[in-house]
Amino acid sequence: MSYKIPMGPYHPALEEPYKLDLICEGETVCDAKLHIGFNFRGIEHLAETRNYFQVVALMERVCGICSNIHTLTLCQAMEGLTGLTPPPRAKYIRVIMAELERLHSHVLWAGIAAKLMGFKTMFMTCFEIREKIMDVLCAISGNRVNYAMNRIGGVNRDISDPQAILKMVEALELEMAHTVIPIFTTSRTAISRCANIGVLTNEKAVSCGVVGPTARAAGLPQDIRRAAPYAAYDEMEFDVPVQPAGDVTARLLVRALEIMESCKILRQALAKLPPGEINTGDDKFPFTTGTATSRVEAPRGEVMYSVSWKEGSRTPSRVHVRTPTFANMPAIRWMVMGARLADTPLIQASIDPCYSCTDR
Amino acid sequence: MSPLETIAEKLGTTEPWVEKGGAHWLPLGAMNVRELATAMNGLRARFVTITAYQLPKEEGFRLEYHWDLDGQLLGFTFLLAGNSIESIYDLCEAVDWIEREIHEGFGIDFTGREYEPLLLRKGDTPGVNLRDTVAAGKEKI
Numbered sequence: 001m002s003y004k005i006p007m008g009p010y011h012p013a014l015e016e017p018y019k020l021d022l023i024c025e026g027e028t029v030c031d032a033k034l035h036i037g038f039n040f041r042g043i044e045h046l047a048e049t050r051n052y053f054q055v056v057a058l059m060e061r062v063c064g065i066c067s068n069i070h071t072l073t074l075c076q077a078m079e080g081l082t083g084l085t086p087p088p089r090a091k092y093i094r095v096i097m098a099e100l101e102r103l104h105s106h107v108l109w110a111g112i113a114a115k116l117m118g119f120k121t122m123f124m125t126c127f128e129i130r131e132k133i134m135d136v137l138c139a140i141s142g143n144r145v146n147y148a149m150n151r152i153g154g155v156n157r158d159i160s161d162p163q164a165i166l167k168m169v170e171a172l173e174l175e176m177a178h179t180v181i182p183i184f185t186t187s188r189t190a191i192s193r194c195a196n197i198g199v200l201t202n203e204k205a206v207s208c209g210v211v212g213p214t215a216r217a218a219g220l221p222q223d224i225r226r227a228a229p230y231a232a233y234d235e236m237e238f239d240v241p242v243q244p245a246g247d248v249t250a251r252l253l254v255r256a257l258e259i260m261e262s263c264k265i266l267r268q269a270l271a272k273l274p275p276g277e278i279n280t281g282d283d284k285f286p287f288t289t290g291t292a293t294s295r296v297e298a299p300r301g302e303v304m305y306s307v308s309w310k311e312g313s314r315t316p317s318r319v320h321v322r323t324p325t326f327a328n329m330p331a332i333r334w335m336v337m338g339a340r341l342a343d344t345p346l347i348q349a350s351i352d353p354c355y356s357c358t359d360r
Numbered sequence: 361m362s363p364l365e366t367i368a369e370k371l372g373t374t375e376p377w378v379e380k381g382g383a384h385w386l387p388l389g390a391m392n393v394r395e396l397a398t399a400m401n402g403l404r405a406r407f408v409t410i411t412a413y414q415l416p417k418e419e420g421f422r423l424e425y426h427w428d429l430d431g432q433l434l435g436f437t438f439l440l441a442g443n444s445i446e447s448i449y450d451l452c453e454a455v456d457w458i459e460r461e462i463h464e465g466f467g468i469d470f471t472g473r474e475y476e477p478l479l480l481r482k483g484d485t486p487g488v489n490l491r492d493t494v495a496a497g498k499e500k501i
Contacts, residue, residue: 209454227431
């Protein structure tokens, strides 16, 4: 006999509201239905009422964790409509901010995953490390979240002392290499909770169109930084970690390896930061009529913006956001099918879902 | 022959690709959306999203379908005089949520599929969020 267990929209295992109706037989999940929309704020519609300065601030608030990525993608699309090209230094600063954001997002996820595994010590360790990354972000931007770094034609703030940031990054890299990654990859607690759990097959990953670490952990080597480089990524050397297993362990390993790759990119970007202006200095923008798209690799995967403008207008006529969690969340249904009920919170968390992004 | 030219040939069109606004656009002529989805599946392109635009003065809608092929963003435009278009959900599982979202946000009917309960909010009237005529209570769907 099957029965339905509703999980959410408010539940201790969920960091944000969404609802999962789990159809179970005994302790085994047979099927699941996802319900989202609890954080729907109508941001795309609101964007049509905001001018080209205000819309950047608005879209920064789509997500608290990857706020920088949203303004970066939006500004790149708006630069496509204005014909502006950011100076080289601005492109490097965009890379530095994006990688710092990826680091803090991945370490935040590692902490939450540790908590869901019942590994509280590791949760505290991850959050201690994350604080140090937040300190670096704060040192650069003056803010812990919503950094307000991007603008049309460049960035708002310079990195005055790259060497100081480099020292912080090196310390972080050491701590992650010596603490977080070995524990996650070798500890019996982590392995017993993650191995062969929540498997997303390569075939299903392709048909669901999943992105980011969720795709890479199912054997798909896709990364927009590599496939369609933006900002200064074409000048960076880095690897794209791919794991074939498709389980929670694979997603954990991909993110762990990406932490090290982010540190590698940060060291290169800080060492090679070119001199010069940080933006084009424009404060009036000649938008042409048309639509521009932009894609970047956020911590959770590809973000895409389509921005439509009419010449002479101060407000966009349409802003459409396709977030990575919007692409990844439907795959949860396939990951939890056949899983034990007790594993479902960790399986859901393993895609690092962001409901604010998804609902907009 | 370049990869894009190969795609155009497979899609059976002689129109040239236009690179504009960060994507490669191909006019499709008489090809319908299901033929396009089948062709994209054959190329193993990854579905990215659909963006809906409401055209002024009740002219209908414009839907832009996007696929990614090896890092190249491909764009295809469909103009809707009314408010319906064939669903490609049975051909491309990844379109499920975006078809549902557009159905709810613009009142566009993707024919040939069933809809799950609403994604965005409670209620039973699609189109209250972005489609201004419905939002203003001028039209019922």
